[in-house]
Amino acid sequence: MNWETVIGLEVHVQVNTNTKAFCGCSTAFGAEPNTQTCPVCLGMPGQLPVLNMEVARKSVLTGLAINATINLESKFDRKNYFYPDLPKGYQISQFPLPIVEHGYLDIPVADGEKRIGITRIHIEEDAGKSMHEGLDGVSHIDLNRSGVPLMEIVSEPDMRSADEAVAYLKQLHQLVRFLDVSGADMEKGQFRCDANVSVRRFGEALGTRAELKNLNSFRFIKQAIDYEVARQIELIEDGGQVVQETRLFDSAKGESRSMRSKEEAHDYRYFPEPDLPPLRISQEEVDGIRAGMPELPGQLRERFESEFGLSSYDADVLSQTLDLAGWYESLVAAHPSDPKRCANWMANELLGRLKEQGKDIADSPVSAQDLAGLLDRIADNTISGKIAKDVLDAMMATGESADAVIESKGLKQVSDSGAIDTLILQIMADNPGQLEQFRAGKDKLFGFFVGQVMKASKGQANPGMVNQRLQDLLKG
Amino acid sequence: MPFSSLSDLKSQLDAGETTAVELAQRYLDRIDAHNGELNAFVDVDHKHIIDQAKASDAHRAKHGARPLEGLPIAVKDIFCTQDGPTTCCSNILKGFHAPYDAHVITRLKNAGAILVGKTNMDEFAMGSSTETSAFGPCRNPWDVERIPGGSSGGSASAVAGGLVPAALGTDTGGSIRQPAAVCGITGLKPTYGRVSRRGIIAFASSLDQAGPMTRTVRDTAMISAILCGHDSGDSTSVVNAPEIDWLAACDSVDMKGLKIGKPKEYFVDGMDAGVRAAVEAALAKCVELGAEIVDISLPHTKYAVAAYYVIAPSEASANLSRYDGVRFGKRCENPQDLVDMYTRSRDEGFGSEVKRRILTGTFALSSGYYDAYYLKAQQVRTLIRQDFLDAFEKVDIIATPTSPIPAFKIGEKTDDPITMYLSDIFTIALNLAGLPGMSQPCGFVEDLPVGLQWIAPAWREDVLLSAASAYEGATDWTTKAPAAFGGES
Amino acid sequence: MDIDVHKVAMLSRIRLTDDEAAHLGPQLSNILGYIEQLSEVNTEGVVPTAHPHDVAMPQRVDAVTNANRRDALQAVAPNTESGLYVVPKVIE
Numbered sequence A: 001m002n003w004e005t006v007i008g009l010e011v012h013v014q015v016n017t018n019t020k021a022f023c024g025c026s027t028a029f030g031a032e033p034n035t036q037t038c039p040v041c042l043g044m045p046g047q048l049p050v051l052n053m054e055v056a057r058k059s060v061l062t063g064l065a066i067n068a069t070i071n072l073e074s075k076f077d078r079k080n081y082f083y084p085d086l087p088k089g090y091q092i093s094q095f096p097l098p099i100v101e102h103g104y105l106d107i108p109v110a111d112g113e114k115r116i117g118i119t120r121i122h123i124e125e126d127a128g129k130s131m132h133e134g135l136d137g138v139s140h141i142d143l144n145r146s147g148v149p150l151m152e153i154v155s156e157p158d159m160r161s162a163d164e165a166v167a168y169l170k171q172l173h174q175l176v177r178f179l180d181v182s183g184a185d186m187e188k189g190q191f192r193c194d195a196n197v198s199v200r201r202f203g204e205a206l207g208t209r210a211e212l213k214n215l216n217s218f219r220f221i222k223q224a225i226d227y228e229v230a231r232q233i234e235l236i237e238d239g240g241q242v243v244q245e246t247r248l249f250d251s252a253k254g255e256s257r258s259m260r261s262k263e264e265a266h267d268y269r270y271f272p273e274p275d276l277p278p279l280r281i282s283q284e285e286v287d288g289i290r291a292g293m294p295e296l297p298g299q300l301r302e303r304f305e306s307e308f309g310l311s312s313y314d315a316d317v318l319s320q321t322l323d324l325a326g327w328y329e330s331l332v333a334a335h336p337s338d339p340k341r342c343a344n345w346m347a348n349e350l351l352g353r354l355k356e357q358g359k360d361i362a363d364s365p366v367s368a369q370d371l372a373g374l375l376d377r378i379a380d381n382t383i384s385g386k387i388a389k390d391v392l393d394a395m396m397a398t399g400e401s402a403d404a405v406i407e408s409k410g411l412k413q414v415s416d417s418g419a420i421d422t423l424i425l426q427i428m429a430d431n432p433g434q435l436e437q438f439r440a441g442k443d444k445l446f447g448f449f450v451g452q453v454m455k456a457s458k459g460q461a462n463p464g465m466v467n468q469r470l471q472d473l474l475k476g
Numbered sequence B: 001m002p003f004s005s006l007s008d009l010k011s012q013l014d015a016g017e018t019t020a021v022e023l024a025q026r027y028l029d030r031i032d033a034h035n036g037e038l039n040a041f042v043d044v045d046h047k048h049i050i051d052q053a054k055a056s057d058a059h060r061a062k063h064g065a066r067p068l069e070g071l072p073i074a075v076k077d078i079f080c081t082q083d084g085p086t087t088c089c090s091n092i093l094k095g096f097h098a099p100y101d102a103h104v105i106t107r108l109k110n111a112g113a114i115l116v117g118k119t120n121m122d123e124f125a126m127g128s129s130t131e132t133s134a135f136g137p138c139r140n141p142w143d144v145e146r147i148p149g150g151s152s153g154g155s156a157s158a159v160a161g162g163l164v165p166a167a168l169g170t171d172t173g174g175s176i177r178q179p180a181a182v183c184g185i186t187g188l189k190p191t192y193g194r195v196s197r198r199g200i201i202a203f204a205s206s207l208d209q210a211g212p213m214t215r216t217v218r219d220t221a222m223i224s225a226i227l228c229g230h231d232s233g234d235s236t237s238v239v240n241a242p243e244i245d246w247l248a249a250c251d252s253v254d255m256k257g258l259k260i261g262k263p264k265e266y267f268v269d270g271m272d273a274g275v276r277a278a279v280e281a282a283l284a285k286c287v288e289l290g291a292e293i294v295d296i297s298l299p300h301t302k303y304a305v306a307a308y309y310v311i312a313p314s315e316a317s318a319n320l321s322r323y324d325g326v327r328f329g330k331r332c333e334n335p336q337d338l339v340d341m342y343t344r345s346r347d348e349g350f351g352s353e354v355k356r357r358i359l360t361g362t363f364a365l366s367s368g369y370y371d372a373y374y375l376k377a378q379q380v381r382t383l384i385r386q387d388f389l390d391a392f393e394k395v396d397i398i399a400t401p402t403s404p405i406p407a408f409k410i411g412e413k414t415d416d417p418i419t420m421y422l423s424d425i426f427t428i429a430l431n432l433a434g435l436p437g438m439s440q441p442c443g444f445v446e447d448l449p450v451g452l453q454w455i456a457p458a459w460r461e462d463v464l465l466s467a468a469s470a471y472e473g474a475t476d477w478t479t480k481a482p483a484a485f486g487g488e489s
Numbered sequence C: 001m002d003i004d005v006h007k008v009a010m011l012s013r014i015r016l017t018d019d020e021a022a023h024l025g026p027q028l029s030n031i032l033g034y035i036e037q038l039s040e041v042n043t044e045g046v047v048p049t050a051h052p053h054d055v056a057m058p059q060r061v062d063a064v065t066n067a068n069r070r071d072a073l074q075a076v077a078p079n080t081e082s083g084l085y086v087v088p089k090v091i092e
């Protein structure tokens, strides 16, 4: 009764650079444990950090895309805590003066759009991984991830439901992929979310918040927030109080549990990183980054609608990722006569087939050029749309061009009126009863004859011509 | 002979009067004869040294001599070296072999120098006496009952005792200059950012700087020319720092018209009268040479030690968190759990001065105290830096005593941290300001050496070297060496 | 200044025996007492100095420069297994 939920999100986004934030180690995913480490990211004595400029550039780009202030001078700090996967005993992060502040994202909600404030984006380094499962009394540490660059994107507590939180996250997820600043693969931990959740009665001051950790899919985020909201309301209604704590969501059980009380409360002792002077970026550099900013999803969607006359549905599908949009534009470039046909075939036919195979557009066995070749054959009546679907199946399987498949399988559409007449006369001879009824005025049987002729031609007869010739011949 | 300068040895090598192997053997013999008494070296690998010297002689024969070809140089045990152990004289790093060389070690090697081993130091460079070393205290060749200063006491003792002609030290709050002073040698702390810190075990990152410890000003210049320069692997190594012709600076020795600032806060009651007299006499000598003494004030100097003992331990508390028993270094036996592994490894691995500083720094940064301690100290740091900027509006260089007292007796101050900390009272301020400073011998108090400290504006080591060369040329302090080790005092 | 030595020691992950704590406590208090003199200085409006020079950080090009040196780097580790560092169990 009359409860309002207040949610703020902290998202750790792995920046998709070749190398780590402060050393020249590779960030490639899935390498053998500790093979992508060096004295710097192992925190060995005397080793020093040097910032990867691409991390700063990508952070600025992200900041510009959320209409934020870019701090031309920002500073790095040390966040101190002991953990076996944190080699130096501190994380290099940004505390009082981050690279980006004061931005926002507009998210779709039921009655239009809602603006979610973004407090800050700061650069920091990731920790390594600890593994415990199946080990007796010990943990194993892999430091390949140690030092991988992250942007921590911190929102204002502007969301009022789990659905809004998910909408914000999806929007952010799409944005960082679009900007090509992150792969944002949640299964690989490249897009990780912590949620600060509190409840209050409408009109009251903010309640005490709990921090939910380990939310690694959109579905779990919704589950975890809904669970937490219910837990807090029940607690307060039973006369209890919410305590400020970190809670770990267990996706298998659909529950969260407190992570507290194992050790003393954290005291991170932030202080300026003495190994790194301030990060300075000139206004010219920022302007250059802005000039190189790709079209964002909203802009692309609008352009696809206005320039190519696409439905808003198709425009939306094809502007989901930069890869999709780029692929679509190549397709139109190769088959310029009918952008809508391009959209229809790409969105419905190609993407449907790729999805069944669990593939991304980038892995499509059919290139945009080859799909355009198929659309050309529809346009010039070499094959029907129906046959074209079979041709596409074959192209997907073999990687061959449309022409090669049509040729080798003899699928060329029959548009020769003599051949079509022969077929029609044969069908008429085979079905004297239906012919008699048709001639007696049962017009509906026209469709029957079309079907029979197409079937007899194995679908290769030009349907327009079949129609036309049947009109003449059936009348007798 | 054991007290030859590096430049004399270079002339002999260049003239073919000796070889790198011969020199190396001669100094190894000195080390064998005297290190037992001085404990200046904590690691010396005879075979490796001779191998380097052979390679150097071969290089000279085949390709000609590089700038430091065949010259033996020792380094403090804080410089990581691939050959042999690097321990920072701490039990927590006993047996540690760095899989890399410090950047300046690479520079020395590329210049043809022969690295003759690791010198003793205060554990993690935290100390002013080289008594906190896990290898036991180092001794001062002028009086082996006394400390050689610290934390680069091993380097100072080795050079002063004639076990090596030159050495590298590091200076966070005076750790090159103070031991140089109390051992009667010359030492330079370059401008912060002049020398790469990569591969040098960090104590306090915003203060640490490596530099040479030598018998003469020219030797300091010879080594500086090799050490200094930008390193893309250290973000605090300044890009496009003003360059210096190090050797030329030693040749322009005219003091005429040089304005020497004499800060009243560095000549105070309570300092050792003999030290004061020696430094006053040195200034009088400078006046004779044409310099002008200008009375100045550095009003925030008296807060330098307090600010330093917040900033340095705070940075150190984080820098030393990596010694956790996970990836390298000491791990305690049979850890019961993770916290036990951390707390016991660090308890057993660190000595008490290191613990004191880690705890001080942790406290100063902890929630509720940061503003009153850390932030305040950083603000005072600004004021100290500004004092110097103001002073250098009026003078070219500043002269002070390096240490308020000569070498004290081993054990005299070990359990009195504050008195120990105050022995750096004259050296600390310029680390906070990032300025270059130098100490050179300027006399004796009861047979113990006294040091004269020069301070110049940032990047003006040339001014230091010129003044120091002029003073050195007009006096004979650098010819003195402890009689007990074969010198002439 | 009274400080909770045990709490600071825990934050620092250094075991302190009661004897050590009894010894170190007063020493730390002394040191902090000496540092207290900073409060005499008027620092109103003074910008703190974290770095001695007013310079910007250099940056690095995003190109891989490090090859796999795991064996050499782990040669100095107290305990490893199959290329992984081994520690007492981490409890979350």
Ligand SMILES: [Mg+2]
Binding pocket: A012, A124, A152
């Ligand atoms: Mg973070």
Ligand SMILES: [Zn+2]
Binding pocket: A020, A023, A024, A025, A036, A037, A038, A039, A040, A041, A042, A147, C066
């Ligand atoms: Zn690395």
